[in-house]
Amino acid sequence: MNRTPSAGMDPARFVDALIENPAGVFSSDLPAPSTDQALFVQRIGRHGPRLVDLFLTLYKNRADARKWLKRLFTIMAESWDRRSDELRTLDRAREVDPSWFQSEKMVGGVLYVDLFSDNLANLFEHIAYFKELDLTYLHLMPIFSVPHGDSDGGYAVSSYRAVNADLGTMKELTELARVLRGEGISLVLDFVFNHTSNEHEWARRARAGDPVYQEFYHTFTDRTLPDQYERHLREIFPTVRRGNFSWDEKMRRWVWTTFNSFQWDLNYVNPAVFCAMAEEMLYLANAGVEVLRLDAVAFIWKEMGTTCENLAGAHDIIRAFNAVARIAAPSLLFKSEAIVHPDQVLSYVAPEECPLSYNPMLMALIWEAAATRETRLLEHAVKKRARLPEGCSWVNYLRCHDDIGWTFDDEDARQLGIDPAAHRRFLNAFYTGNHPGSFARGVPFQYNPDTGDLRVSGTLASLAGLEQALDADDPVLIQMAVRRIMMMRSIMLSVGGIPLIYIGDEWGMLNDYTYLSDPTKVSDSRWVHRSRKKWHLQRSYSDPAALEWRFFNGLKEMIGLRKNLPALRNGGMEHFWTGNPHLFAYLRQAEEQQLLIVANFSEHGQVVSRDRLSGFPEEAVFFDHIGKTHHPAAADLALAPYQYMWLEVRDVR
Numbered sequence: 124m125n126r127t128p129s130a131g132m133d134p135a136r137f138v139d140a141l142i143e144n145p146a147g148v149f150s151s152d153l154p155a156p157s158t159d160q161a162l163f164v165q166r167i168g169r170h171g172p173r174l175v176d177l178f179l180t181l182y183k184n185r186a187d188a189r190k191w192l193k194r195l196f197t198i199m200a201e202s203w204d205r206r207s208d209e210l211r212t213l214d215r216a217r218e219v220d221p222s223w224f225q226s227e228k229m230v231g232g233v234l235y236v237d238l239f240s241d242n243l244a245n246l247f248e249h250i251a252y253f254k255e256l257d258l259t260y261l262h263l264m265p266i267f268s269v270p271h272g273d274s275d276g277g278y279a280v281s282s283y284r285a286v287n288a289d290l291g292t293m294k295e296l297t298e299l300a301r302v303l304r305g306e307g308i309s310l311v312l313d314f315v316f317n318h319t320s321n322e323h324e325w326a327r328r329a330r331a332g333d334p335v336y337q338e339f340y341h342t343f344t345d346r347t348l349p350d351q352y353e354r355h356l357r358e359i360f361p362t363v364r365r366g367n368f369s370w371d372e373k374m375r376r377w378v379w380t381t382f383n384s385f386q387w388d389l390n391y392v393n394p395a396v397f398c399a400m401a402e403e404m405l406y407l408a409n410a411g412v413e414v415l416r417l418d419a420v421a422f423i424w425k426e427m428g429t430t431c432e433n434l435a436g437a438h439d440i441i442r443a444f445n446a447v448a449r450i451a452a453p454s455l456l457f458k459s460e461a462i463v464h465p466d467q468v469l470s471y472v473a474p475e476e477c478p479l480s481y482n483p484m485l486m487a488l489i490w491e492a493a494a495t496r497e498t499r500l501l502e503h504a505v506k507k508r509a510r511l512p513e514g515c516s517w518v519n520y521l522r523c524h525d526d527i528g529w530t531f532d533d534e535d536a537r538q539l540g541i542d543p544a545a546h547r548r549f550l551n552a553f554y555t556g557n558h559p560g561s562f563a564r565g566v567p568f569q570y571n572p573d574t575g576d577l578r579v580s581g582t583l584a585s586l587a588g589l590e591q592a593l594d595a596d597d598p599v600l601i602q603m604a605v606r607r608i609m610m611m612r613s614i615m616l617s618v619g620g621i622p623l624i625y626i627g628d629e630w631g632m633l634n635d636y637t638y639l640s641d642p643t644k645v646s647d648s649r650w651v652h653r654s655r656k657k658w659h660l661q662r663s664y665s666d667p668a669a670l671e672w673r674f675f676n677g678l679k680e681m682i683g684l685r686k687n688l689p690a691l692r693n694g695g696m697e698h699f700w701t702g703n704p705h706l707f708a709y710l711r712q713a714e715e716q717q718l719l720i721v722a723n724f725s726e727h728g729q730v731v732s733r734d735r736l737s738g739f740p741e742e743a744v745f746f747d748h749i750g751k752t753h754h755p756a757a758a759d760l761a762l763a764p765y766q767y768m769w770l771e772v773r774d775v776r
């Protein structure tokens with residue numbers, strides 16, 4: 124008897140058997156694992172019981188839970204049937220080498236297709252550029268169909284199956300994924316699964332009064348429940364709209380909208396929503412997407428009387444999606460986007476949930492240390508919170524398309540005698556240019572007058588001082604800004620995890636204030652750091668006098684170094700205490716290689732005194748891969764302003 128649902132067995136009976144006795148379904152009659160069908164069945168054997176368990180836990184109060192579970196297995200089987208041979212081969216390769224993304228060879232880039240190359244068709248011509256930067260991971264910001272005008276930078280998706288017509292077609296996207304894969308580059312896209320746009324087919328039907336689709340969202344006839352929920356909720360975009368609910372005149376109902384009023388939160392309490400979104404997810408996987416960035420993970424599950432952030436249900440939903448992927452698109456990898464308290468960020472990172480995660484705490488604290496020229500908060504936090512479970516990896520970044528929020532732990536700050544609220548006020552003032560002596564040119568984002576909360580927009584170069592230095596035409600300040608940027612990059616590339624370059628930063632792009640004259644962008648200052656690629660500057664990459672050249676080639680060189688230092692493979696980083704409050708240092712180790720990485724966050728020279736290096740053999744010599752110089756371990760180690768060193772410990776006995 125063939126038990127593979129995709130090979131003809133009635134999925135309902137198959138799932139019944141699976142629910143009754145998961146192990147029993149696989150105890151006999153397994154086809155030889157040489158066929159793809161057999162592999163699919165094996166994967167159900169491995170991950171199906173977990174999926175069933177999660178699904179029935181999530182939907183324990185729903186009488187129709189089993190019906191939807193059967194539907195889910197049918198979706199997986201159908202999707203598997205449609206999966207291409209090439210992707211099935213990739214599935215097997217990733218199962219054999221599940222730690223592929225932890226390699227020191229991994230380097231990521233992220234870009235907006237329209238701002239980078241106008242459309243997908245032109246993007247093909249720039250693959251050589253990605254190769255020049257040695258990228259192995261390319262994240263395209265949301266490219267699906269969206270409402271006209273403001274679409275929150277593409278995060279209001281109207282269809283997960285249609286590319287925005289201005290950018291191209293699904294066929295081009297699939298082809299791009301294939302071509303990139305041939306070049307050793309994994310395509311990364313967002314899975315915007317917390318909400319759809321109010322123009323998505325489901326929302327249209329809900330607005331037209333269809334109760335089935337009204338149940339796809341959280342809708343309310345009056346304010347009673349919204350007001351009760353609201354007591355415990357944060358506001359994410361308070362300058363555009365207060366509260367978390369929007370009135371839809373057509374539907375004559377309130378609808379839950381955590382972000383903008385045109386982004387309707389999906390109702391995962393309804394198993395139909397889980398199944399529908401699983402189908403969309405597998406569609407993207409079959410188009411060749413290798414990594415999905417799970418957008419806004421913290422918000423997907425809501426319960427009255429809670430903050431509706433980071434709830435157990437959110438984790439169960441992601442774990443269930445993960446199990447679906449392991450069965451029907453095993454090479455698909457999840458990356459979590461949780462810009463929340465550092466402990467909560469960690470809670471999403473697990474092989475069965477999101478093996479990859481942005482590292483917002485490291486990002487924010489690098490900027491914190493750049494402002495204060497002191498590294499104690501950064502050190503304290505990484506000592507406590509840098510370690511990830513086995514088989515997982517950080518995605519380290521300095522800038523992305525979003526704002527910077529000061530997501531450090533208040534207790535960490537207090538332990539160091541820092542008042543967290545006052546410190547956040549200082550950082551906001553510093554980075555929005557309202558602090559005397561600040562080098563930064565940032566722009567405020569989403570000031571909340573009730574809480575005083577504020578976040579910051581701006582490009583890497585403008586926040587790190589280059590814009591101000593260029594305006595002042597001051598060679599010393601320019602020099603300092605360049606060195607500061609390079610030093611920060613050095614950490615991103617060496618601290619452990621996938622470094623992610625926000626494309627444009629590789630040549631030092633400055634803030635672009637043209638968004639102020641665009642009515643669809645003016646109320647969202649994040650557009651200041653989302654600017655059009657200035658291809659004409661590419662000529663300066665070969666002009667040694669140009670700043671662009673220094674940034675681009677400096678980065679290329681550092682990437683080249685990273686790729687040849689096995690100690691920079693994912694692994695752990697061990698904080699190294701230099702005794703100097705302006706330095707940030709850590710050890711990286713793999714097999715025979717040990718690296719001591721040191722970065723100077725101040726514009727003055729700093730020293731690691733020799734007694735701090737006494738853990739290394741006295742005869743040892745450090746070879747600095749960055750400066751190509753040797754330093755005896757028995758002497759003080761001196762660093763110039765903003766200098767960074769990647770010191771390989773070489774014992775010369």
Ligand code: GLC
Pocket residue numbers: 275276278279315382418419460524525
């Ligand atoms: C994520 C995105 C952000 C977007 C929000 C709503 O946080 O990074 O740009 O505004 O989700 O989708």
